[in-house]
Structure formats: C-alpha cells, structure tokens
Amino acid sequence: MREERSPIADRTDTAPSHRASTDPGSEVGARQMAGFKDFYQSANATRVIAGRDLLGSTGFEMTKEGAHRVWVVTDETIRGTGLVDRVIAGVEDGGLEVAGVFDDVPQDSSTDVCDRCAEEARAAGADSWLAVGGGSVMDTAKIADALFTHGGTAAESEGFFLMPREDDGQGAPLPMAPLVCIPTTCGTGSEVSMGAVVKDNQRKVKLEIADFPLFPRVAILDPESTKTLPPHIAASTGMDAMTHAIEGYVSVDWNPHQDGRSLVALRLIRDNLERAVADPTDEEARGNMLVAASLAITLGLGSTHSMSHPCGAHYGVPHGVANAINMPHVIRFNAEGGADIADRYRDLNEIFDLDTGGSPAEVGEALASHVTGMIERMGLPTRLSQVGVPEEGIPVLVEGAMGDGLTLMNPREPTEEDYEELYRSAL
Numbered sequence: 001m002r003e004e005r006s007p008i009a010d011r012t013d014t015a016p017s018h019r020a021s022t023d024p025g026s027e028v029g030a031r032q033m034a035g036f037k038d039f040y041q042s043a044n045a046t047r048v049i050a051g052r053d054l055l056g057s058t059g060f061e062m063t064k065e066g067a068h069r070v071w072v073v074t075d076e077t078i079r080g081t082g083l084v085d086r087v088i089a090g091v092e093d094g095g096l097e098v099a100g101v102f103d104d105v106p107q108d109s110s111t112d113v114c115d116r117c118a119e120e121a122r123a124a125g126a127d128s129w130l131a132v133g134g135g136s137v138m139d140t141a142k143i144a145d146a147l148f149t150h151g152g153t154a155a156e157s158e159g160f161f162l163m164p165r166e167d168d169g170q171g172a173p174l175p176m177a178p179l180v181c182i183p184t185t186c187g188t189g190s191e192v193s194m195g196a197v198v199k200d201n202q203r204k205v206k207l208e209i210a211d212f213p214l215f216p217r218v219a220i221l222d223p224e225s226t227k228t229l230p231p232h233i234a235a236s237t238g239m240d241a242m243t244h245a246i247e248g249y250v251s252v253d254w255n256p257h258q259d260g261r262s263l264v265a266l267r268l269i270r271d272n273l274e275r276a277v278a279d280p281t282d283e284e285a286r287g288n289m290l291v292a293a294s295l296a297i298t299l300g301l302g303s304t305h306s307m308s309h310p311c312g313a314h315y316g317v318p319h320g321v322a323n324a325i326n327m328p329h330v331i332r333f334n335a336e337g338g339a340d341i342a343d344r345y346r347d348l349n350e351i352f353d354l355d356t357g358g359s360p361a362e363v364g365e366a367l368a369s370h371v372t373g374m375i376e377r378m379g380l381p382t383r384l385s386q387v388g389v390p391e392e393g394i395p396v397l398v399e400g401a402m403g404d405g406l407t408l409m410n411p412r413e414p415t416e417e418d419y420e421e422l423y424r425s426a427l
C-alpha cells in the first residue's frame with residue numbers, strides 16, 4: 001500500500017537527499033526539475049462553472065450538490081456592494097432556503113473566526129455552505145465547514161491529510177457538507193484548492209490545512225462578482241495568482257499536470273492582468289483573470305510564499321502585496337541555484353518574450369525585472385519598508401520563513417543567512 005504523501009509534510013523524508021544533489025536523477029528523491037518524476041500527485045476535484053450571468057443559477061447548482069439550507073459566508077464590504085443580495089436571490093430562485101449570513105470575516109481571517117462561524121452555522125441548522133468573497137472568506141468557509149461537519153477547533157485541525165477518515169484513519173475521508181465558492185477577487189485560487197490558510201493569533205503564525213475534502217464542490221467564476229473590485233486589490237490578488245503560476249512551475253513539486261495549468265495561467269495573466277487593473281469595466285479581462293487564478297493555484301509553491309506568510313502574520317501585509325514584493329528577489333536567488341532551475345525560468349521568460357538564452361543569473365534578472373515593472377505599472381509598493389515592515393523585524397521574519405513548510409518545496413534550499421539577505425534586499 002502506498003502511504004499518502006503530503007506535498008509538504010512528507011518532504012522532510014526526501015529533503016536531505018534531494019537537497020544534497022543538483023544532478024537530476026542521481027538518487028531517489030533527488031531534486032529533479034525535468035524528465036519523468038518518481039512520484040507526483042495531481043488532484044482537481046472541484047466542478048468549475050465559468051461564464052457570464054451565472055449568479056442567478058447559484059441555487060440550481062447547489063441543488064445538484066444536495067443543499068437545502070444554505071449558510072452564506074462573506075464580509076461586510078462585499079455585502080455592502082449588493083453582490084450577496086443578488087447571489088441570495090439566485091439561491092432562493094433555486095428553491096433553497098438561506099439559513100443565515102455570516103458577514104464577519106476580516107480581511108485577514110483567523111482560527112477564532114472559523115470556530116465562531118462553524119458554531120453559528122450549526123445553531124442556524126444549515127446543511128450546506130456558500131462562500132462569496134476573496135481568499136480570506138473562502139478559506140474561512142472551508143475550515144469552518146470542516147469544523148461544522150466533524151467538530152473540533154480550527155487550531156486542532158492544522159496539518160496535511162489529517163482530516164477524519166474511516167477505518168481508523170486509513171479509509172476514505174469523511175465527507176463534508178457541500179461548499180460552493182464564488183470568488184470576488186482574481187488571485188487566491190482557493191475556490192478550486194484543497195488548501196486553506198488563516199492566522200493563528202495566539203501563536204502568531206499562518207495555520208495551513210490541506211486535505212481532499214476541502215476541495216469546494218463547485219466554483220462559480222463570473223466576472224459580475226469582481227465588478228466592484230478596487231484596482232489595487234485586483235493588482236495585488238492578480239500578483240498572487242502570478243506568484244502561484246511562477247512558483248508552481250519552479251517548485252521541486254512541479255509536475256506536467258501543473259505545468260500546463262501554470263503556463264496557460266501565465267499567458268492569461270500576461271494578457272489580462274494589467275488590462276483588468278487599468279479598466280475595471282473590462283469584463284473580458286476580469287473573466288480571464290478569474291480563470292487564470294483558478295488554473296494557477298497549487299500547493300507546490302516555494303520561498304516567495306514562505307517569506308510572505310510571516311509578513312502577513314507579523315505586520316499585516318496583504319498576501320498578494322507581500323508576494324509581489326518578495327517574488328523578484330526569490331527569482332534571482334533561485335535562478336542561480338543550478339542550470340536545471342534556470343531552465344525552468346527560461347520557459348517562463350519565453351511567455352513574456354524575455355531573454356531565454358543568457359546565463360542563469362541573466363535569465364533570473366530578466367524575469368525579476370519584468371515582474372518589478374508590472375508591479376510598478378500597477379501602482380503597487382515594491383519594498384517591504386513601504387508596507388510597514390521595519391528592519392528590526394527581519395529576525396522574526398527569517399524564523400517564520402525557515403519554519404514555513406513551503407520552504408521545503410523551493411528548488412534552491414535557503415539558509416537563514418539567505419533569507420536574511422532576501423528580506424534585506426526586499427526591504
């Protein structure tokens with residue numbers, strides 16, 4: 001029997017050997033950036049519905065998932081735009097009841113919010129979940145749905161592939177109440193992912209949870225739901241999607257299934273992100289960015305995310321902004337980590353019509369500068385010091401990045417000193 005492998009947790013088994021060699025294939029578990037891999041797993045269990053004028057049929061789609069009494073999770077800002085009312089009308093139009101609306105999800109949600117949301121859903125007698133919002137709302141709904149179904153607290157649920165299963169943990173994962181997601185930003189990809197990240201305010205860390213039951217049942221991608229997205233949020237969440245596509249492609253957890261998704265996502269991001277930010281009425285650009293974000297998402301990421309998580313946990317830097325700032329520095333660092341890594345960046349440079357034939361350092365520099373150019377054109381900050389990160393915060397950020405599971409997925413292993421230098425260069 002093959003044991004379930006976590007894309008992150010089990011890396012501890014293979015990390016020493018794959019770190020030890022830059023010669024692909026020289027030993028089992030070695031870093032392998034091309035060829036046929038010894039092992040990978042690809043799962044995309046969410047039914048995706050994309051197109052125009054879909055919100056009115058939310059109830060119809062939820063009926064197909066066995067929903068009767070729907071618990072709606074959102075935030076006050078989105079509720080204030082009237083979008084939630086339009087979605088609720090679509091739910092009721094399908095003959096379903098709304099058990100209640102939880103609009104108390106903060107911009108950067110936490111384990112406490114998940115616990116409270118689950119409790120209120122239970123008290124309201126809900127049997128199904130509908131998340132209308134960005135990453136924070138959707139991740140809250142995913143974790144709260146798990147607590148609603150299985151009990152326990154969010155803090156106890158941390159980990160990969162640790163959700164309750166039949167046969168003393170060896171059998172099929174126990175099913176969860178159906179969850180439908182309607183993303184209102186184009187970046188997180190949470191609507192099609194089995195991962196969720198929220199803050200643990202007590203421990204000051206980002207708590208990461210992933211398991212198959214967390215795949216939402218349905219994701220509805222309709223540009224109508226991103227109509228009121230402010231341009232700076234469209235820019236930062238779009239950069240999160242771009243980070244997923246780029247980090248996913250150069251992670252040690254890369255795989256051909258994800259490669260296809262990353263490369264198509266990057267083409268869509270290349271053609272639509274700046275368009276969507278410059279003209280919020282451009283429905284086609286917004287629709288394509290929703291599709292790009294849902295293609296780009298992967299759990300196999302790297303050091304950009306490892307650096308950005310503590311920036312959020314300690315200094316409240318929005319996730320997409322932190323990624324946008326940190327990514328160029330990580331690209332430069334990684335590209336010099338070996339010819340096999342640089343080759344992966346060459347593929348990405350081709351998409352952006354950048355230099356593909358130079359030295360590893362030149363290849364990394366070309367992509368890093370291109371990313372910085374995009375960030376500047378969209379008016380996002382380019383330095384951590386511009387978003388409230390002080391120089392004296394670096395040690396605690398380094399500690400957080402070293403402890404983040406995604407560091408093990410980065411193609412070049414960073415030391416503490418490397419992270420310190422990366423943070424200094426991003427400051």
Ligand SMILES: [Fe+2]
Pocket residue numbers: 188240243244305319323
């Ligand atoms: Fe992300």
